[in-house]
Amino acid sequence: MLQIAFIRENQEKVIHALAKRNMDATSVVEEVVKLDERRRATQVELDGILSESNKLSKDIGEMMKAGEKSKAAILKEKTVSLKEKSKGLAEIADVIAQELLEKLYTLPNLPADIVPEGKTPEENINVFEEGAIPVLHEGAQPHWELVKKYDIIDFELGVKIAGAGFPVYKGKGARLQRALINYFLDKNTAAGYNEVQVPHVVNEASAYGTGQLPDKEGQMYHDAADDLYLIPTAEVPVTNMFRDVILSENELPVLTTAYTPCFRREAGSYGAHVRGLNRLHQFDKVEIVRVEHPDNSYKALDAMVEHIKEILNELKLPYRILRLCGGDMGFTSALTYDFEVFSTAQDRWLEISSVSNFETFQANRLKLRFKDKDGKNQLAHTLNGSSLALPRVLAGILENYQTADGIVIPEVLRPYCGFDIID
Incomplete structure (x- = not known):
């Protein structure tokens, strides 16, 4: 399987190389790059929510120690909401990752430079x-x-x-x-x-x-x-x-x-x-x-x-x-x-x-x-x-x-x- 980072950084090179296999990979490469962008954006959003949730958990602990139970309760409600949101984003990320993997599976290996062109x-x-x-x-x-x-x-x-x-x-x-x-x-x-x-x-x-x-x-x-x-x-x-x-x-x-x-x-x-x-x-x-x-x-x-x-x-x-x-x-x-x-x-x-x-x-x-x-x-x-x-x-x-x-x-x-x- 081709590495996603290589495809992302060398789109034209991948398309040109696969043309030697008599394959027009333009649409697949574009779809792969778009899916990868969605996957990474979703992961960034998910990481932000998880980071915020972790920070709130620490704040809740400090408030409980200080006897500020009412304030801690408000933050607990917020962490519940964040957990639900993170769960939904994780599911979306999994779906995108699977779609990306299936697209990557359709791309053959890149021919080496010395591979001759030809169809038969x-x-x-x-x-x-x-x-x-x-x-x-x-x-x-x-x-x-x-x-x-x-x-x-x-x-x-x-x-x-x-x-x-x-x-x-x-x-x-x-x-x-x-x-x-x-x-x-x-x-x-x-x-x-x-x-x-x-x-x-x-x-x-x-x-x-x-x-x-x-x-x-x-x-x-x-x-x-x-x-x-x-x-x-x-x-x-x-x-x-x-x-x-x-x-x-x-x-x-x-x-x-x-x-x-x-x-x-x-x-x-x-x-x-x-x-x-x-x-x-x-x-x-x-x-x-x-x-x-x-x-x-x-x-x-x-x-x-x-x-x-x-x-x-x-x-x-x-x-x-x-x-x-x-x-x-x-x-x-x-x-x-x-x-x-x-x-x-x-x-x-x-x-x-x-x-x-x-x-x-x-x-x-x-x-x-x-x-x-x-x-x-x-x-x-x-x-x-x-x-x-x-x-x-x-x-x-x-x-x-x-x-x-x-x-x-x-x-x-x-x-x-x-x-x-x-x-």
Whole structure:
């Protein structure tokens, strides 16, 4: 969430920055500023009444000591009136504060200066590309055919049990899935990330804290009876570990990694581009999350990018990195890099990771702060990235490593799998 003081003092800058997201924020910014003015004016009036009421209470005490009961009685009547007025003003202030908060929730994060302008994914900038695209044998197939051929993932069985988008992994498919999870976690912990296991459901406060609510409410599975949400990513519970926390400056940075299943309704997703593992309602992902000092967050973002590059280089998958344009960035992000693996059998790029710096946007919602050297509380910066999302990595491995004799396992994964080929 954007800080109200920043909006108030930089209205034109906020409007101009959000235009990069193809959003005309003029009316919302004006409403936010007006609500803030009303809130502050109401608070000033309320503080004045409370101050007067406190003074009268002291005067009443002194009069009672002096035996001036009749004068004290008159002042008591006045304090009753002031209490009623202060109660009414407090209620008005609460209503205005809630209206202001709801308006602030509608404003996305400001894009960083280097975010390119653009409306569609086609306008993202390719900043890095690595790996040779393999030449496949004649008769090579996309992964949704391969998994049937080798009986390692059963999409139809998943439909029977739950519905479309909930596959069942079998035999070597399940073992390869587990191998990827363990490999990713080992890489992350070796890089200094502390592994945690977190709940797979979160409460409303947590979903608001990281920005899933109200922006992505329709994309989340919701249990109305307990008012809990199935997590769309480990980012939500992991980042919320630091909600309402004040760290000391010497505790920064905080590096955390977690494996979780992820649940997304993905309403309205149809067509060949979401076939097989390309788009699921439940999938596995290993996440990395960082809490950083504002002065270091962009260096940290670069380090996260390099970390994921190392993983993909070890997997020997052809990939590219895109700097997302303003119109394609997520609601909470200030800067995002997407990693995409090339699927030779599908002849297309598949997104496998997003790495983002949120600056203070999430921290402001979370009230995640650190105490600086002067003893002042400052908002931290939060970052997160997929390291990595499994379905499309798995699709890339199955398709790019297929041979006429079977699917060869990347060398780095063989100690985790216990086998060299799926045949």
